Amino acid sequence: MPHPSAAPVLLEVKELAKRYGDDAQSSTVFEQVSCSVQAGEFVAVVGDSGVGKSTFLNCLAGLDSWQQGRILHQGTDLSSLDETRRAIWRRQHLGFVFQAFHVLPHLDVAQNVALPLMLLGRMNAQGQQRVEQVLQAVGLAGLGSRLPQQLSGGQLQRVAIARALVHSPPLLLADEPTGNLDPGTAQQIMDLLLQQTREQHTALVLVTHSREAARRADRVLRLTAQGMQRQGQMQTPTQASNA
Numbered sequence: 424m425p426h427p428s429a430a431p432v433l434l435e436v437k438e439l440a441k442r443y444g445d446d447a448q449s450s451t452v453f454e455q456v457s458c459s460v461q462a463g464e465f466v467a468v469v470g471d472s473g474v475g476k477s478t479f480l481n482c483l484a485g486l487d488s489w490q491q492g493r494i495l496h497q498g499t500d501l502s503s504l505d506e507t508r509r510a511i512w513r514r515q516h517l518g519f520v521f522q523a524f525h526v527l528p529h530l531d532v533a534q535n536v537a538l539p540l541m542l543l544g545r546m547n548a549q550g551q552q553r554v555e556q557v558l559q560a561v562g563l564a565g566l567g568s569r570l571p572q573q574l575s576g577g578q579l580q581r582v583a584i585a586r587a588l589v590h591s592p593p594l595l596l597a598d599e600p601t602g603n604l605d606p607g608t609a610q611q612i613m614d615l616l617l618q619q620t621r622e623q624h625t626a627l628v629l630v631t632h633s634r635e636a637a638r639r640a641d642r643v644l645r646l647t648a649q650g651m652q653r654q655g656q657m658q659t660p661t662q663a664s665n666a
């Protein structure tokens with residue numbers, strides 16, 4: 424695997440600002456947020472509770488809107504895509520692991536994991552094999568026909584990770600994927616996430632409060648209301664805008 428510093432830039436965020444409310448009564452969540460992520464790189468995003476980490480991740484996924492700035496994925500400006508094209512772009516380029524799993528209760532484990540392939544029209548014999556391969560990789564081999572209600576929290580999070588990786592997206596966004604888990608299971612989930620992203624050369628942007636998880640990142644970025652800074656460094660505004 425090439426070292427991240429030699430890899431091309433996958434994601435660029437330029438002076439992003441997010442506000443809620445209308446002009447008369449708006450409240451700024453964050454502004455002047457800039458950063459970039461290279462292919463295959465693992466970036467942890469940390470910050471105080473309520474500072475806007477989940478909001479930032481939702482913006483990166485094109486699931487939320489912003490008032491100023493740009494988000495570029497491999498040079499494509501997300502705001503240039505209408506809703507339909509954004510949805511297609513998400514299917515092809517993105518995996519998202521939510522804190523609350525978001526596993527569909529009426530589908531079995533294999534069907535949940537297969538969803539991205541079905542949406543991409545890739546659920547043929549090869550797709551079936553891929554589902555089995557990913558289930559095995561996350562330690563759920565043999566559990567494909569179980570319903571989500573028959574799984575533990577750690578197993579459900581594994582389903583969510585398998586589903587986010589099954590279509591080999593270049594970018595994986597994960598919002599506190601270990602937040603609901605005990606420390607032992609949390610570590611296993613982090614091991615798995617890292618192993619899978621390293622093997623598939625997927626860039627990983629992980630929002631976390633966990634020092635343990637952040638410690639394993641290639642880079643840690645701290646989100647504040649005024650911008651994004653590389654953790655552990657005092658930066659000039661110019662350096663921060665290049666974080």
Ligand SMILES: Nc1ncnc2c1ncn2[C@@H]1O[C@H](COP(=O)(O)OP(=O)(O)OP(=O)(O)O)[C@@H](O)[C@H]1O
Nearest residue numbers: 443444452470471472473474475476477478479632
């Ligand atoms: N729909 C909304 N309308 C108004 N304000 C909102 C809305 N959604 C979120 N907020 C506010 O935006 C801010 C950022 O929320 P967000 O969930 O992104 O923070 P966070 O850093 O992920 O928090 P935590 O670490 O506690 O999960 C919070 O102050 C929250 O109250």
